[in-house]
Amino acid sequence: MEVGLAVKRAGAAVPEALLPVRTLGFRDPIKARTRTSCVGFQPPASGAWRKRAVWVARKGVVRSEAVLEEKAPPPMKKKEAGPVRLYVGLPLDAVSDCNAVNHGKAIAAGLRALALLGVHGVDLPVFWGVAAAGDWTSYLALAAMARDVGLRLRVSLHLHAQRRPRLPLPESVSRAAASNPDLLFSDRSGRRHPDCLSFAVDDLPVLDGKTPMEVYEEFFQSFRFAFSDFFGATIEDITIGLGPNGELRYPSFPPSGSHEFTGVGEFQCYDKYMLADLKRHAMEAGNPIWGHSGPHDAPEYNQSPAFGKFFKENGGSWETAYGQFFLSWYSGKLLSHGDRLLSVASQVFGDLPVALSAKVPLLHWWHKTRSRPSQLTAGFYNTDGRDGYDAVAEIFSSKSCTMIVPGMDLSDRDQPQGVKSSPESLLSQIMRACRKHGVRLAGENYSLVGVGTTGFRRIKENILAENSRLDSFTYHRMGAEFFSPEHWPMFTEFIRSMMQPEMDSDDIPSSGERFSLMDAVAADDREMQTV
């Protein structure tokens, strides 16, 4: 029999101004950041390649004099016992390339929905190219929107350009790159990657007399100044974009076109500065011939590793002395870039009550081969018998930086055949390295949206795994598809299932009007209306 209460209506009990959401997550205690030093950087004991890498890194740090030093390895932090904090990424173009808030109304509604759902916070992608001029109005407006509905913020400071949606590098940088294309990464055939500046120019005064590192630092300072009201209370986390797509890697993927990249990628060491560095490095290694160019026998972007000799499973050039030399240098450049940039960031933000984080890619294609070409071209010297993530984790550890790893939604089973992909084993390798060095982990999904039920299940498994070191998870990304009737119910179900384990039946707020959905769900109420 239908007996609906005709007068009850959403919002009757919920005040128009949104309820502050009870935080379900556990906020990290504010850490007093130790100043890091390269002097104390412990050379790991894993061989000559490593020494070189460290050497390079040290050299880089020495050059950037501003970096403060660290006396001891960072304290190994046990994972805090709190539940995983859940974030949702805002659209990449939430602020457009014209520095205007895009679809503000939709975001406002979306933020309120997320807040009511019990999501911890949102990830605000900030682009260098948009805010380089120091106009933070739009980003501030978004941050205030999130704050006003009681959401926390993780701010991602992206120093790269985005193709889609189009978010270019700052105009002055683009200008400089136009007059000197070698500022940009270049592949063997000379194609430039407009995504980000070559790591080799990090410390060269190529931007109107300033080095990119100096410019990055200015950008960070500008952000810090503009958002001073938000730190701690709203902004809990700052993510530093270390390379293309905000990830620590070379832009080794094909420059445009293909939506899906399943190949090996190419080495990006062909701009004049990288080549010069390689040359110098080869001289120092006593083998100048190696410094002429990158590997000549590597395949093209989407070719199989079997093309050319370099990545061959057995007897490939990667295993030769030259291969080791080149890969050590190549990956060392990446590590040193990451190290220096994180140093700059921790110097700027170190005294703020925020956590630092940075993202590494999950280059799972060809992981089941011995040479793991897609990781090598991206700068991770992680071949059979050699752990390339150990050094990465060490750097993150030294900067007390959380490592963000995407691809929590991927499972081996769903990967296409033929590319020998294994996201799961790569993920567990990265997690191992983090555990070893006491680095906190944060997860993200791989695809921007459209994870699907299996993806959500996999995320849940990863987060709830007993040995999981994840302390937050960011779901990318808000947008039309995110709120679509196909996707949204799955997402809410995911959030609910993530939160429920933490809920206790006592966890009912005393005031019936001040709680979020999850609290209400937790109330184990057997009295249900007839439907």
Added chain:
Amino acid sequence: MLLVRWKPVLHCPPQGHRRRGFAWPRGPRRSLLLRRPIRSPAPAFLSISSSKFSQAGRARVRPVVRAGLAQTPSLADVENTEILFSETLSLKRSQTVEGKITVRLDPAVAEEEVSKWRLTIGCNLEGKWTLHWGVSYCDDLGSEWDQPPPEMRPPESVLIKDYAIETPLKRLSSQSERQALHELQIEFDSNTPIAAIHFVLKEEETGAWFQHKGRDFRISFTDYFEVANSVAGNQGLSIWPGGFDQISSLLLKAEESTSKKEDPDDEDGNVVKQNRCIAPIYKEFPILKEEFVPNHMTVSVRSSDKTDKNIVQFDTDLPGDVVIHWGVCKDDGRKWVIPSTPHPPATKIFRHKALQTLLQPKPDGLGSWGLFLVDQGTSGVVFVLKLNEYTWLNNNGTDFFIPIGSVSSTTAEIGSDDIVHEQQAGTEIHDVRNSLSPNNSYPLQNKSLEASDPQNINSLPMKPQGPEELIEAVAYTDEIIKEIRHLVTDISSEKGKRAKSKEAQENILQEIEKLAAEAYSIFRISIPGFVELASDTELLKPAVKLSSGTGSGYEILCQGFNWESHKSGRWYSELSDKAKELSSLGFTVIWLPPPTESVSPEGYMPKDLYNLNSRYGSLEELKDLVNSFHEVGIKVLGDAVLNHRCAHYQNKNGIWNVFGGRLNWDDRAIVADDPHFQGRGNKSSGDNFHAAPNIDHSQDFVRRDLKEWLCWLRKEVGYDGWRLDFVRGFWGGYVKDYMEATEPYFAVGEYWDSLSYTYGDMDHNQDAHRQRIVDWINATNGTAGAFDVTTKGILHSALEKCEYWRLSDQNGKPPGVVGWWASRAVTFIENHDTGSTQGHWRFPSGKEMQGYAYILTHPGTPAVFYDHIFSHYQQEISRLISVRNENKIHCRSTVKIVKAERDVYAAEIDGKLAVKIGPGHYEPPDGPTKWVVAAEGRDYKVWETS
């Protein structure tokens, strides 16, 4: 019985910024508190699960009182008394009535039209019902609404923005008890590519909206997926459970499973997976509607001759038990005092503070009355009304006050404000428990009066009682105390909290769902443009100057898509596979669908012109497609929609007229004469297309931008020419400008307006029609051809009605554009609008080949529709094309009509081909030229010279 949770949801109509989907606005929820009944503090959900309660609840009266100061005379039936004071209070009571909404889908009667269906929506409750509805087209999942196609709209419909319409339900004259009282029928063609009909019902008088479980009703005709867990719902119709219920079912699993048992028909979460098929359906949904019932209460005060008391008479037409909860005031204060005895009959003493007197039913059964005696020393009577334990009426939060003493100087302090305050039980308990406010202490409900069900009222023993018959006050107070004790226990227990949290949870769920829907609808339409920068603005100069109106003159055009092509999302790559085949069939030009980002999936509502990722595929895929056609020697036409463009943003008035993307025009780019879009440009130079802002081509900056865009398209995509959409909308001179700037290889405009008819019969002379098209071509200076709509129209009549004589005009020439300006006529028989799944003006079915035999043999540039190429006609079409090519028929070939009679039309073209269409007989005469049959089919034959 299908149990569906129904809520009349009170809200304002959708606001402007929500373009699509029926999102509930966040307006002030004014009515909520007012309509909340006083109810027991026991959890509401508990009560409704009990059938006893539900019985009572159904007929529960939820009052809304309007207390006004209306000085109408009282019912003066007491003689010999002086009326000291009289006043009629008008009460507006709301009462919840149960009814049902019926949804019926069945085929329309006419048997030959099997594709006609009728959707009937009925409601058996009184009121002014309006259906607020829209449709979604195939492949548009989600909450997006569109307006139904015009032929579906019932005549009284009112368009709401551009995504919904409102149609009133008609009151039916024949009304039997269980039949619908109001009904609306929507007829539609099952071939219309609508995926679903969405609706909500609105009751105009109360302003209440009726949804289905917090979402729109959705009658779906296509397959879709739901989270699966049971087997029901295998019919053509399903009521979409809606996202909210998906969530709630997920969140409230325990409860859901129990409710499932009682609720076998509930369709939540059923698998409904099927192909687009429509099956008859009939469903009923119970609804609860609050109706306002005007009532009155007249209070008069008389002085009694016999005693020293005044007589206060209450007289009301409120149905059912009416209990006056009353007291008297001494002095000027408002302190409630129990009047001195004797009390009226059927009176209880309530907590030593007030009396509760049940009014006696009037003899005629319409209302009740009572006479109270009050001491003359009292200054007034204070009272509130109790209709049942849930429902109390008071005067704007305070008591009604009737002055007794110095009446003349006292105005009845009855608020003129119409607002009614009904108090919630929860607050009352507080009052009662603390016994603090003596003059405003509403009583608790009273078990002995609980049966005050209006339906039962007449059967209750209500014999008139003398004033001396007092109810045992002591027993009564005991009962009250017991009651209070229960309630206090209840409220302090967790149960109360839980009930409250459950309610709040429900609210939050709805809120979340609403917000998500809102975000979705905005995100969907504001997908930001991906601006590809044209790095090189240098124009491509064709090596040879050709007339863009004709191409080489030997072109055969293929329309490379239909209305459904966007569905797969990869049309470009699908079509790419057919490039070779199309080339070998003899086509030289292909017309591709509009490439830009579009509000409608088919592409004809463009938004960001520089975003070439559409439902047909990505820019890269488009380029690949163009390349693959170029490789096989086919020129490619881009479908350029220049007449209108959908805006990205609203202006400050909420009008969608501010553009974004690279061409971020403002309202100056919009023509001024369409009030919908408040353009600030000049008046339109053509007809208006009302669904989107029409671009003002008279603005220099607009033309400059459009030329730049077209050039960019040519260079970026590699288009060779244009098919220009809706060129009726602007002056052909602008087209000339664009053609000269872009120098296309071939261009054709769609100038489609109606032919002339007299009394439903097409006129023989369609010169006016073709003149308009020719005028347009002329305005373009011949830089573009035009689709020969005239020829298509005449072929319709000729073939359909066997009136082949129509195919010759008064001068013995072809009657269409092709007869006047053949080189600029692009002849066709069907396109994505006229045919395909839209079928706005479908070519006579089964006679398509006659049409093709005509256009493929005649001058003009023939265009063949995709659907026909890839159908069983392919062989015949292919044959006709090769005959045309072998005989080098071109757009300027000459026609000699040799026969145009009732049942046959025959012509010779360039002296090389002879053709006849129609069932009648024709053979080309034997003479110096020998004719051999080159192609033939049903009712057509083509000969060539041997």
